[in-house]
Amino acid sequence: MALKVERGQVAALLGPNGAGKTTVLRTLAGLVPLAEGRVVLDGHVLEDTARRLRVPAERRPVGMVFQDYLLFPHLSALENVAFGLRARGMGRKAARQAAADWLERLGLAVPSHARPATLSGGQRQRVALARALAIDPRMLLLDEPLSALDASIRAEVRQDLRRRLRGFSGVSLLVTHDPLEAIALADRLIVIESGRVVQAGTPAEVAQRPRSRYVADLVGVNLLRGRGRGDLIDIEGGGCLQAVEAGNGEVLAVIHPSSLSLWRARPVGSPRNLWSDRVTGLEWLGDRVRVQLAGPPALVAEVTPAAVAELELVEGTEVWVSVKATEVRVYPA
C-alpha cells in the first residue's frame, strides 16, 4: 500500500470498518512497527524496514488526535495542552503560557483548570486538537475526529475543524468511515479496502468517477456547492434546486444518484425538482448503470440496466430528470 500526501494538504483515508485505516495512522505515529516498507516525512526517513531504521513515537514530529481524544483525565485542559511541550523539555511556566495561547487561538473559552470530564464534546475535540498542534508537528493525524460527537454539534465542529486544517502548514491525514466528513474536510480522498488503496483523487473526482462498485457505493454521490436561499439552493455553475430548509449562506448539497429519476416524457407528479437534460455518458458498474447528465447542474443518476434498455438511453438522449426536495441533503459548507 502506497500513500503520498503533499505538505499543506488535507488527505482523508476513507474505508469500511476493519479496512486498516486506524492501523495506518498508528503506524505513521510510530505506535506499531511497520512489517515492511518506508515512512518518509519532509525528506526525513522515520522508518525503513530494509535499513532496520525506526524513529520511536516520542521522537517523531507527528501530532495525533485520537478517536475518543484520550485527554488525560487527571490533568486540566491547560495541562493537557502543555503536556507535549513539557515532555519536550520546555519549562513549566513557558509551557503553560504557550498552552493558554493555543486554547485561545482555538477559541476555547473554558477555565484553564477545568478537567476534561467537565467539558462538552466539542470543547474536548478542540483541546485534543490544541494538544496535538502545540508540539508544532509536521504531520497531523486525526482518527475519526468527529465520531465521538453528538450529531447536533457535528456540523459546527466540522466547519471549525476544516478552518483549522486549512491553516495548518504541515501534512494532515484523517481517517473516517463517513464519506461526507471526508468530502467536507479533505482536499484529497484516499479510499482503501482490505488494506489496499482502491482510488485516490480530489473529492469531486472520486465522487463523480468512482472506479469500482465499492467506491461508488461509498462516495459516488452528487456533490454540489451552492448558496442557500430559504428552501432554494442556487447551485454554483448554474441551476437551482428545491430542498427542505436549505438555510442561508454557503451550503453543500448531496444527492444520491439512485434518488434521481429519469423519464422520456415529462412526468406528472409531486417532485419539486424537474428539468429536461441530456445524457453525456453511461458507465456500467455491475448490475447498475451510472448515467451522466449535462446539466446544469451536472449530475449522475444511477439506474438498472433494464431501465437503460427501456428508456433507450445512449449518449445524447434527451431525458426529464426529477428528484424530490427531501432527497436533497443540505449541509453548511
Added chain:
Amino acid sequence: MARLSPQPFNLTLAILAGLGALFFALPLIGLLVQTPWASVPSILADPSVKTALELSLIASLASTGLACLLGVPLAWALARLHFPGKGLLRGIATLPMVLPPVVGGVALLLAFGRRGLIGGPIATATGFGLPFTTPGVIVAEAFVAMPFLVITVEAGLRSMDARFEEAARTLGASRWTVLRRVTLPLIRPSLAAGAVLAWSRALGEFGATITFAGNFPGTTQTAPLAIYIDLDSGRLPAAVVLSLLMIVVSLAVMVALRGRYLGDA
C-alpha cells in the same frame, strides 16, 4: 448497581449470620474487657514497648517503600510486557501470600543468610549479613507484603486504558515520563490501595521476621514479636495493650480504605 428488593426474613440465616458476627466480635470484646485500663499509660511509657512500636512503624514503612520501588516495575512488566515464563513469574511473585511465613523466613535465610546463596558471598566480601539486623526485618516484611502491592497494581494497570500511554508517547514523552506523569497518576487508587494493604501486612508480620531476623529488642523485635514474648513470659497486660494498639491501627486502615478505595456498601 441494581438495588435488591427487601428480602423475606429467614430465621436460620439470621441465627447463622449473628453467630458469624459474634465470632469476630467476641475476641475483640475479650480484649477490651481484659484491658488493664489503669495501667495503660505506664505500659505505653515502658521503653521496651515504645522501642517495639517504633521499630514496627519504621520497618513496615520502609518495607512498603521497598515493595513500591520493586513491586511497581514488576507489576508493570507483568501487565504490559509479553515474555515467556510470565505465568511462572506471576506465580513466584504471589507465592509469599500463600506460603506459611515461617517457610518464607527459612527460604530468606537460605538466600540472604550469612551462608546463603547471595548472602554468603556478600558476607565473605564485606562482612555484612542481613539476618538479625533491622534491614533484615525490612527484607522479611517486604518479602511477605510485596505480593499484595504487585497484584493490586497489576490489576490497576490492566484495567487502565493503555492508549493514554500511547497518546503521551505521540506527544514526545519518554517511557519514564509516561510512567511518571500518566501511568502512575491514572492508577493512583490501585497504587494507594496496594501500598496500604502491603503496609498493614508488613505491620502484622511475625513468622518470616522471627525466623530470618530473630528477636532482638531494639533491632529486630517488632510489636507482634513483643506481644508473643510478653504473653510467653507472663506479662499479659503488656501483651493486651500492644494488641489493642495494633487493632486500632488496623481498624483505622480498614476504615480509610473502605471509604476511598474499596467502595462503600
